Amino acid sequence: MKKNNRIGALVDELTNNPCRLYDSKHFCEKFGIAKSSLSEDIKLVNEVFVENGTGHIESSSGVGGGIRYVPGISEEGIRKLQDKLIDKLEDPSRLLGGGFLYTSDLMYDGKLVDGMARVFCQKFHSLGADYVVTVETKGIPLAARTATLLNLPLVIIRRESMYSEGSTVSINYFSGSSDRIQKMSIAKRAVSQGAKAIVIDDFMRGGGSLKGVVEILGEFDIEVLASGIAIVSSEPAKKRVQNYTPIIYIDEIDEENRRIAARSNETL
Amino acid sequence: MKKNNRIGALVDELTNNPCRLYDSKHFCEKFGIAKSSLSEDIKLVNEVFVENGTGHIESSSGVGGGIRYVPGISEEGIRKLQDKLIDKLEDPSRLLGGGFLYTSDLMYDGKLVDGMARVFCQKFHSLGADYVVTVETKGIPLAARTATLLNLPLVIIRRESMYSEGSTVSINYFSGSSDRIQKMSIAKRAVSQGAKAIVIDDFMRGGGSLKGVVEILGEFDIEVLASGIAIVSSEPAKKRVQNYTPIIYIDEIDEENRRIAARSNETL
Numbered sequence: 001m002k003k004n005n006r007i008g009a010l011v012d013e014l015t016n017n018p019c020r021l022y023d024s025k026h027f028c029e030k031f032g033i034a035k036s037s038l039s040e041d042i043k044l045v046n047e048v049f050v051e052n053g054t055g056h057i058e059s060s061s062g063v064g065g066g067i068r069y070v071p072g073i074s075e076e077g078i079r080k081l082q083d084k085l086i087d088k089l090e091d092p093s094r095l096l097g098g099g100f101l102y103t104s105d106l107m108y109d110g111k112l113v114d115g116m117a118r119v120f121c122q123k124f125h126s127l128g129a130d131y132v133v134t135v136e137t138k139g140i141p142l143a144a145r146t147a148t149l150l151n152l153p154l155v156i157i158r159r160e161s162m163y164s165e166g167s168t169v170s171i172n173y174f175s176g177s178s179d180r181i182q183k184m185s186i187a188k189r190a191v192s193q194g195a196k197a198i199v200i201d202d203f204m205r206g207g208g209s210l211k212g213v214v215e216i217l218g219e220f221d222i223e224v225l226a227s228g229i230a231i232v233s234s235e236p237a238k239k240r241v242q243n244y245t246p247i248i249y250i251d252e253i254d255e256e257n258r259r260i261a262a263r264s265n266e267t268l
Numbered sequence: 269m270k271k272n273n274r275i276g277a278l279v280d281e282l283t284n285n286p287c288r289l290y291d292s293k294h295f296c297e298k299f300g301i302a303k304s305s306l307s308e309d310i311k312l313v314n315e316v317f318v319e320n321g322t323g324h325i326e327s328s329s330g331v332g333g334g335i336r337y338v339p340g341i342s343e344e345g346i347r348k349l350q351d352k353l354i355d356k357l358e359d360p361s362r363l364l365g366g367g368f369l370y371t372s373d374l375m376y377d378g379k380l381v382d383g384m385a386r387v388f389c390q391k392f393h394s395l396g397a398d399y400v401v402t403v404e405t406k407g408i409p410l411a412a413r414t415a416t417l418l419n420l421p422l423v424i425i426r427r428e429s430m431y432s433e434g435s436t437v438s439i440n441y442f443s444g445s446s447d448r449i450q451k452m453s454i455a456k457r458a459v460s461q462g463a464k465a466i467v468i469d470d471f472m473r474g475g476g477s478l479k480g481v482v483e484i485l486g487e488f489d490i491e492v493l494a495s496g497i498a499i500v501s502s503e504p505a506k507k508r509v510q511n512y513t514p515i516i517y518i519d520e521i522d523e524e525n526r527r528i529a530a531r532s533n534e535t536l
Contacts, residue, residue, distance in 0.1 A: 003272060004272055004275050005275075005312065005315065005316055007272050007273075007275050007279075008275045008276065008278075008279045008313055008316035009316050010276075011275075011276045011279040011280050011283070012279050012320050012322055013320065015279070015280060015283045016283070016322060016382070017379075044272055044273065044276065045276055047273065048273055048276035048277050048280055049280065051273075051277065052277055052281065054284060096431065096432065096434050098431065100431055100432050102434050102455075102457060103432070104424070104432075104433060104455060104458060105457075105458070108412070108421060108422035108423065108424060109421060109422075110412070110416030110420075110422070113416075114284070114416070136404060136405045137405060137408070137424060137426065138424075138432075140405070140408040140409065140412070141408065141409075141412035141422060144376070144378070144381070144408070144409035144412055144413070145412070145416075147376075148378030148413075151378070152378075153376060153377060153378075154376035154377075154378070154409060156372070156376060156405060156406075163364070163368060164369075164370070164371070164372075164406075165370070165372060166364050166370050187370075187372060189370060189373075190372060
């Protein structure tokens with residue numbers, strides 16, 4: 001196989017298998033090349049990813065070593081993504097009353113979701129998580145994409161315990177947004193005792209829902225290593241949880257003057 | 269930019285933007301090359317996709333023409349995917365009683381979901397759909413991935429009408445699986461009158477849920493062009509809908525003998 005085709009084939013295989021660890025033998029055998037040639041190819045492919053702002057390749061040598069493609073996003077890419085989200089969020093036609101905004105179109109847009117998932121992958125890929133966890137429904141596409149980029153299984157916490165989930169563990173928690181007690185439920189066979197999780201969700205106000213997730217995972221001694229939230233309301237300033245990473249903050253929803261003020265998380 | 273790097277950059281950009289139509293000027297300007305060189309590059313990149321079994325490039329000339337990458341999967345890839353799904357589905361530890369199987373782990377597995385989404389993308393990409401539609405919850409990752417591969421917005425039909433969805437249209441329908449009347453609800457601003465949709469779901473028994481989807485979309489004069497369903501139960505043979513594409517059939521769930529029989533859809 002010619003070098004041009006090899007480079008193309010490498011980029012195609014790596015982008016389709018994010019965060020998968022490849023023994024270098026895999027590609028040497030596939031392409032019928034020596035390890036030195038593969039090293040050159042990998043160096044070039046890494047340059048392509050870095051140049052395109054789509055991630056980088058991690059190489060490690062020795063037993064258990066190999067190469068893996070870690071999807072990412074450039075600083076410019078993050079800024080553009082945030083600007084686009086802010087621009088869309090500040091459209092007053094999203095106002096639903098009661099301090100709610102319509103955001104489903106953003107959370108179900110493949111390009112926006114992929115950008116946000118790349119931010120979370122870049123930030124969380126080295127934490128050693130076993131699962132990506134979300135609560136149904138609106139954050140599922142973002143959590144699913146993040147899980148795929150991190151090469152981790154997705155776990156979806158349900159609002160009701162469903163028969164098709166088999167045996168479940170449920171908790172009740174206080175949701176500030178809806179001002180009432182809500183339920184969440186997780187399939188026992190979806191998770192292992194003592195595992196580690198990254199939580200992804202579309203929106204956070206007071207953090208009641210995220211606190212519920214921490215609590216229900218705690219029933220399995222599962223530690224939450226980090227939380228990535230697409231949109232976080234600045235109010236209330238005091239949240240029920242610490243340790244969350246927003247993409248965008250919403251500072252103000254002024255229904256009378258039909259004005260929404262959003263801003264970027266500058267610390268990504 | 270050297271040819272090697274250009275090939276890598278092209279594969280990276282195209283795989284990250286499936287089914288997006290690019291004017292050839294886009295890449296000529298980006299790489300500073302003539303149209304003839306780009307044609308050679310595109311030819312090579314198409315060979316890479318076809319060789320890897322990951323899709324192909326469509327080129328069209330003239331006004332409104334350009335190139336786009338259509339994700340796909342080889343015949344061998346489909347067979348391997350189906351074999352893997354059957355192998356996993358026939359594991360008796362999935363039996364939940366009442367004819368139910370635990371399948372969440374399969375529906376939340378990024379690699380399996382990507383494979384199934386590639387089958388649907390390959391089959392449905394030229395139908396001219398405006399949306400990919402699913403009903404929450406278990407089919408969302410598959411529907412979201414299919415929507416991304418087809419470069420279409422995702423629409424999620426909810427079981428309850430949520431305040432955060434704004435104004436909604438709801439219907440009641442008969443679900444044979446749960447043997448009762450259920451509700452589904454769609455946000456008015458999620459869809460446009462007279463559009464065309466592809467429906468994706470994780471499971472179908474009698475087709476009551478899919479018939480409900482056709483009906484609720486009919487409230488907006490939206491035509492369902494095709495339906496892709498991961499797993500379809502062979503029983504009952506008479507479904508409430510026609511025109512659906514399964515990946516896998518389940519022929520038998522024998523709880524007494526703890527035996528599950530699944531088979532491939534051979535017509536993909």
